[in-house]
Amino acid sequence: MSALPLSSTPPGPLAEFWRGFSANRGALAALIVFTLLALAALLAPWIAPHDPVQQFRQHMLTPPVWMDGGLPRFLLGTDELGRDLLSRLLHGARVSLGIGLASVLLSLIPGVLLGLLAAFHQRLLAPVVMRVMDVMLALPGLLLAICVITVLGPGLMNTVIAIAVGSLPEYVRLTRAAALAELGKDYVTASRVAGASTWRLMFSAVLPNCVAPLIVNASLSFSAAILEAAGLGFLGLGVQAPMAEWGTMLSSARDYIVRAPWVVTLPGLAILVSVLSVNLMGDGLRDALDPRLKRVS
């Protein structure tokens, strides 16, 4: 007699996670929106109707197509230098999401490494590392970024570095705390006694258990990065004109609140929608990965 096949296998961790995540309707909607944004960002060079820096001198401050005087050629209107807003917004998505991703990676990887090192070398490295982190944390996000920009100068790459520097301490702290919690557990002591090397322990045993809070923090710092990049751009310290970045677009739009409100409204809405979708996804992630973490719904 052949054995009967199991009618169902227990859901793997991925399926389990998806179930928790999709229970949050907001998170689900946010995921869809974010995917669209990411697609728009990726495909911007191909789907943007115009070159984002090209100025159409005859069509400066054209309203969007649904308002009086709007042209189908410039669906969302043009800015004060006659540049197509839709194209600039699309390329701006590229810049913002790119900065977000790059800064998260640039702070997560060193942050995790430093945190692990601090956890494993409590006596020597930890006090030094944590003190430096304390100093960095003494400066609120934007101000720390301003410091870095002051030294390095403005621009896209430096914006990424500035934001990454600001997010670093949180990753170090998180990783160290989670690693210390794991190190206190018996299975780690047993592994050490059995002769497992420190590095092996770090990556195979300790790290997987730190993943959940790291992912949640990554989503938070992603949205914070978008806001910070926009803020820096607005202050003229970040991405420089004529490159299209949502915050930079807003800094020159200030004078046109009355005459051309779309130049002010649209880039800001773009920022809002991006950040909101990432934050909602972060909420969903938190609920799905660790129901104990602030579960209140």
Add this chain to the structure above:
Amino acid sequence: MLEIRDLRVRFGAFPAVDGVDLDVAPGEVLGIVGESGSGKSVSMMALMGLIDPPGQVSAAALRFDGHDLLTLPPARRRRLIGKDIAMVFQDALASLNPSYTVGHQIEEVLRTHLGLRGAAARQRALELLQQVEIPDAASRLKAYPHELSGGMNQRVMIALAIACAPKLLIADEPTTALDVTIQAQIMDLLLRLQREQGMALVMITHDLAVVAEMAQRVAVMYAGQVVETGALPDVFEHPSHPYTAALMAAIPEHNRGARRLQALPGIVPGALDRPAGCLFSPRCPRAQERCRAQRPEVVEGVRCFFPLIEETVA
């Protein structure tokens, strides 16, 4: 003084309390025993008005000291609760607000129900702490709950409960979380206070020995129903309901010399497996056809079609 008729508490489809009748006379000590999930705590919380939606409370009658608790408006009910009926809970530390001193919490009750303020309230709070045998009461007034031991916190809870000289005190497993030596002290304290103040005491517990020592009457609950009520020591020496008999039979003292404790097979019915007939029938060694088909009513204090008669537990 307390009259409960057909009390029912539902949580969705689950009847935590499924038709409970209870009476408490002034100054009497009633014990309510049962396993976890028997509904003993929930019944008393329903009496106090502590059951929130989605729980639903209904009863044919819920009378206390001449008041009809079912029709009483909430504001007037609040004047009874904490004053004439008081309740003491199991985990004293968790039941006291960690951010306020003990004295503050006692004075709050005195102010709310008796209108005492300032020095008069402080004095009375001090007296109450002394009444519950807390040493060095004056300095304890300024203490926070986390600074006191479990036994002392329980005493504070009792002080809060008797602050307004209630006519009825309900103690919900007051000693379960305490050390054995402290348990005895708290029990003695409760009994002493009961005698001194002439208040009725309802003692909820799963510890039969405690009930046997303290109570005059006992109600045995199972799966949300009262299955037997009667005077002590009769009920324990001559149990009429098979469940009570099984409880008595399982006591270690009654199993001396035996190789195994007489344990009752099966478990208490939950939300999904409630029998159509007698709730105890799946586990009852004496169950018959009628038991499985119909729910028995209470007859002479016993909810059973075939109560045990003249069976003595050795």
Add this chain to the structure above:
Amino acid sequence: MLNFLLRRLAALLPTLIGVTLVAFGLIRLVPGDPIAIMMGERALDDATHARLMHELGLDQPLWRQYADYVGGLLHGDLGRSLVSHEPVSHEFLALFPATAELALFALLLAIVLGMALGTGAALRRGSLLDQGVMGVATVGYSMPVFWWGLILIMFFSVGLGWTPVSGRIAVEYDVQRVTGFMLVDAALHDEAGAWRSALRHLLLPALVLGTSTTAVIARMTRSSLLEVLREDYMRSARARGLSPARVVLVHGLRNALIPVITVIGLKVGSLLAGAVLTETIFSWPGIGKWLIDAIARRDYPVVQAGILISACTFIAVNLLVDLLYGVVNPRIRKQG
């Protein structure tokens, strides 16, 4: 309590030193010759160059420069602005109250509004009010503050004309500076309408600055209160016959406050950062705007001072929050 304070200050010392190092190192990290950077494009002959180097102490060894810098700090000397040649500390003291007033008002608004909304949402959990409040809150902290300011200006100042666009008080009032806090000074001024004007000027910037903090406080209050509502002592309080209002407000909120205070401490940092952006939008004459202008004009001593002061303010606020936390949560008092 004093013990606690002293110990915390001692622990903060390395951080403070670190911050001074950062501020000090800021200019020196900028690539290139510091004099050339500060002086801009103007060509300098060697004599003037050497003189300036000596004046600014840049010809000394690095550790000496740092020692001088810290020594100056301890005397309240923050250097001189390269643009105005005034002592930085004077400019700072003149502008600081404006930022403080804005930030404090924004914080007050955020605490009151945020806690009220969060409490309401928690008490009506799952209702339309709850979902609405939480939805609005999530949008609230996802918004770029500078854009939000522009939108509100567009709507309220330009569109409806309810609030002014910039400044701290209407131009016609010549209010004497007593404290530097316009609300106070205008109240002391005898011209009628001055105080109202000051309030109207403060309202929109404070609202804009405080939005994100309001949202975070509302969310935190809600989640904290929901946890507290489940606690046993809430049930006991009701069992003692206390009124529902008293149970929620005195027994519940008091304990729900504890995590909220920590959050407030963290958010003060973003208030500082947000002030920089808000002041730029509303032309609010405070530190933030001063800092940004200084960066644009490469007035490095000002930038240095601005960074240092912001960091110290943040550290001081966090210390305050730590102390407050000990007051609010009796359970940790013993450990200090």
